[in-house]
Amino acid sequence: MANLKEIRNRIGSVKSTRKITSAMSRIAAARLRRAQTAMENAREYGTRMAGIVGEILRELEDPGALHPLLRPSDDPDNTAVGFIVVTADRGLCGGFNSAVNRQVEREIKALREEGREAHVVTVGRKGRGYLKTYKQAALSHHHAPTKSDEVIDVAKQVAVEAISLFSGTWKAEGEGQGAEGEGGEDEAPKLRVAEVRLVFNYFKNVITQEVHSDKLLPVPVPEPVDLDGDGVPDPARAAVVHAIRAFEPDSKQLLDHLLPVALETAIQQALYNSSAAEVAARRTAMDSATDNATELIGELTLQYNRERQAAITSELMEIIGGAEALKG
Amino acid sequence: MADEYLQLDILTPDGRVDLRVGEGGSKGSAASKELGPIEVEGVELPAALGEMGVRPGHVPFLTPVVPGVVRFRHGGEDRRLAVGAGFLEVSEAGSVTILTERAVRSWEVELDAVNEQHASVVEELAQHASASLDDAQVLKLQARRAWLDAQLRARQA
Numbered sequence: 387m388a389n390l391k392e393i394r395n396r397i398g399s400v401k402s403t404r405k406i407t408s409a410m411s412r413i414a415a416a417r418l419r420r421a422q423t424a425m426e427n428a429r430e431y432g433t434r435m436a437g438i439v440g441e442i443l444r445e446l447e448d449p450g451a452l453h454p455l456l457r458p459s460d461d462p463d464n465t466a467v468g469f470i471v472v473t474a475d476r477g478l479c480g481g482f483n484s485a486v487n488r489q490v491e492r493e494i495k496a497l498r499e500e501g502r503e504a505h506v507v508t509v510g511r512k513g514r515g516y517l518k519t520y521k522q523a524a525l526s527h528h529h530a531p532t533k534s535d536e537v538i539d540v541a542k543q544v545a546v547e548a549i550s551l552f553s554g555t556w557k558a559e560g561e562g563q564g565a566e567g568e569g570g571e572d573e574a575p576k577l578r579v580a581e582v583r584l585v586f587n588y589f590k591n592v593i594t595q596e597v598h599s600d601k602l603l604p605v606p607v608p609e610p611v612d613l614d615g616d617g618v619p620d621p622a623r624a625a626v627v628h629a630i631r632a633f634e635p636d637s638k639q640l641l642d643h644l645l646p647v648a649l650e651t652a653i654q655q656a657l658y659n660s661s662a663a664e665v666a667a668r669r670t671a672m673d674s675a676t677d678n679a680t681e682l683i684g685e686l687t688l689q690y691n692r693e694r695q696a697a698i699t700s701e702l703m704e705i706i707g708g709a710e711a712l713k714g
Numbered sequence: 715m716a717d718e719y720l721q722l723d724i725l726t727p728d729g730r731v732d733l734r735v736g737e738g739g740s741k742g743s744a745a746s747k748e749l750g751p752i753e754v755e756g757v758e759l760p761a762a763l764g765e766m767g768v769r770p771g772h773v774p775f776l777t778p779v780v781p782g783v784v785r786f787r788h789g790g791e792d793r794r795l796a797v798g799a800g801f802l803e804v805s806e807a808g809s810v811t812i813l814t815e816r817a818v819r820s821w822e823v824e825l826d827a828v829n830e831q832h833a834s835v836v837e838e839l840a841q842h843a844s845a846s847l848d849d850a851q852v853l854k855l856q857a858r859r860a861w862l863d864a865q866l867r868a869r870q871a
Contacts, residue, residue: 427729434725435813438776438801534728538798538815546853629776643762643778647799650815654727 390697393690397683404679410478411672414665418592421662424534425589432655439648440608441626446637449607453641454553456605459580466503468551468579469493470544470602471517472586472656473510474664475530480671482587482595482664483512489597490585491520505579507547509540509657525556525577532661541654545646548653552603554578586656587663593670595663602652605645720770721809722786723751724795724817731795731817733788757786757810759802760864768802768810775804779814781860783868794820796868798861816861820868828869832862 443449443456450457471490473483490513494504506522508514510530517524526547531537550556556577582603587595630637724731733752756769760782768775779800786793800814839855 424728428727430729431725431727431813434803434811435801438803438813442776535816538727542815542857543854546857550853626776628773639762640778643780643799644801647778647801647815651727654815658727 390690390693393686393693397686397690400679400682400686404676404683407672407675407679411669411676414669414672418662418665418669421532421665422589422592425658425662428537428655428658432651435648435651438626439605439644439651442629442640442644443605443607445626445630446641449641450604452637453645455549455603455645456607456641458604459578461578461580464554464578464580465500466505466577466579467493467497468548468582468603469504469506470548470582470584470586470653470656471506471508471510471513471524472584472660473508473513473516473530474660475511477512478671479664479668482667482671483510483516485595485597486585486587487513487516489599490517493583493585493599494520494522505551505577507544507551509544510660525551530661530664531657537654537657537661541650541657544653545650548582548602548649549646551577551579552582584653584656586660587667589659589663589666592666595667598656600652600656602649605648718770719753719755719808720757720768720772721751721807722754722757722812723809724784724797724812724814726814726817728816733793735819751809751811752788754786754788757784759784759797759812761802768804770808772804772808772810774806775802777802779812781857781864783820783864784812784817794868796820796823796861796864798864799857818865818868823865823869825866825869828862828865832859832866835859835862 446452469490471486473486477483490506497504504522506517506524507526507528508517508524509528511527514524514527528540528544529536531540547556554577581601583599584602585597585599588598590596629640722733724733730750756767758765758767760766760780762778762780765782766777779797779802781798782796784795784797796818797812798815798817800812803811803813805811835855835858839852839859842852842855
């Protein structure tokens, strides 16, 4: 009998889990449309911007000499790599967070084997938590943005941090504050990295997310390819030539403006992709969790009925047995 | 036609800005994706090398845009928009595209909130007056102040 009650309880708890997962899946489905629209809107801006940046960088002669953000570090001791890790604030979205975390862990492990250091800026709680267990404290942390305003603000802040990390003006904030308070000494060692990478989930389609690990800094100069692939030079070309001429002899000024914007746009795109991918991943994960729960409830109900029938049968056998004994 | 009108288009990460809406029009979000560019006689905008105007027949051109105010005339009214940092592209076909991180129509600026934020940013900047110019915190604050300034000017000018 105890067994019957256990099964009944089990069915009850699976049912309430299913209620939660199916509600989450429905919420995610509703949010998905919005997140996807936001991402598609942003994509147009992002591709135009990336196109302009790419064209200008291609047109410039020897861009590396013009701006420090385009130049690989010349200091042989500076081998550290900075990571910008974009995850979600919340879990229950399948392999979404762990895919990014595993990628980062792999890359950091490879660096550590080479004796190089890694510094991390995280966006989203899940990435920070994971890296902490991996003994890699985040230099700075941001909440995963969901609204468009927040995306722009966070992208801006992260871009500034990436630049200061790359150019060696980063001040360690967390630990530095304590030291300042005590002796007023500004001895926090300035951090510097030779490269900044951006790791995030790329929204390929509703069921597929891909982890991308892109090099942000030094800003890569794209290969001279035809973006449309139609063999005709891109229409921006004339405009680009005029732009560079207008800033002659000071192309640096143009780059001063261009590069931070390029960086911000790249980060923005990553954030938009990540937030759409998060919702999509959660929907898929919660959908299959709901299906699993339904299946489990079916199995348990079958088992319950079987047990109940067995109990009834054995009771009947007892009664019949008793009656037979009295007759005899 | 190409000689008389420009095709103006403002793109933000939020989508395309609906330039047809007049003051008191739809209160919806500043961005909408169905609408194409509008025709204008000219447009003034804050470029990195100074305030500039674009009229029909302009050479193909590309220049950075700094936070400030974009002005143009549409439907017999003067229109102003506060824009953030970005780029201006004038194509050979006479279409003007402003790629900017954000845009707010002049009448959508929330004056009280902006004034309040502006005051607090200025105050915070004053506290960092001795910090180096490359300091990440200072750069963040300066960027915020530029955007708030742009909104205020769009509202007042």
